[in-house]
Amino acid sequence: MAVNPLFFRKTLIAGTGLFLCIFLIVHLSANCILLLPEAVARGMYNSYSTTLRESPLIKIVAYLLYLSIILHVVYALLITIRNRKAKPKKYVINNSKENSSWTSQNMGLIGTMILLFIVVHLANFWARIKLGIGERPEIDIAGNVDVYEVTYSLFQNIYYVIFYTALMIPLGLHLNHGLKSSFKTLGFYHKKGLKIVAKISLIYAAIMAIGFGIIPFIVYLK
């Protein structure tokens, strides 16, 4: 039996999206280390970062993460292009309030802003720490790459602080809409259950946006 291409694309976006949501929980928890007093935070943050880079199991998860980001973006783009080309009558009819929200109408724009954030963010950290591009990071007394210092020096620049914080608004909107939509796409249609999912999505998105948005400011002010 042939699989409907639109169904396949949407399922892939939902599945990779959920995986990325889990990554963000882990990533935010790790970045909360930055808020601890420096004496504890530097060592913890740097050794956590070394574990991420050197553990073979985490390396596999990291490759899955990159693949998920690429698939999520490419298939979202394909669907956006398809929807633009389609005449209004060809749209899947769904009159629910949520599907006609500003966020759902502008997922393309919001997604592009997040993509811009990810490109800048990976250039700031990942390219420098993992690929060794640009200024070589220092090594701390335990022999780990001083990722803590890289982060603190980046967030001494108010423009980066504003950029990171501002871009958490589209991220929050995207996560709120994306998380609840992914449940529907994956076939979860229980009416009461969907109301709970909508609340969880809102809380999740708010924690992610506020959490990631506030850290650069706290680091700047520390």
Ligand code: HEM
């Ligand atoms: C306060 C905000 C954030 C800080 C301080 C931060 C910090 C970092 C650092 C230090 C790394 C490099 C880790 C390493 O290789 O040792 C990293 C990687 C990464 N970050 Fe963030 N991050 C933040 C927000 C975000 C957000 C909001 C996203 C996604 C929307 C994100 C996505 C990623 C990804 C995909 C990687 C590459 C992961 C890997 O290769 O292990 N980050 N981040």
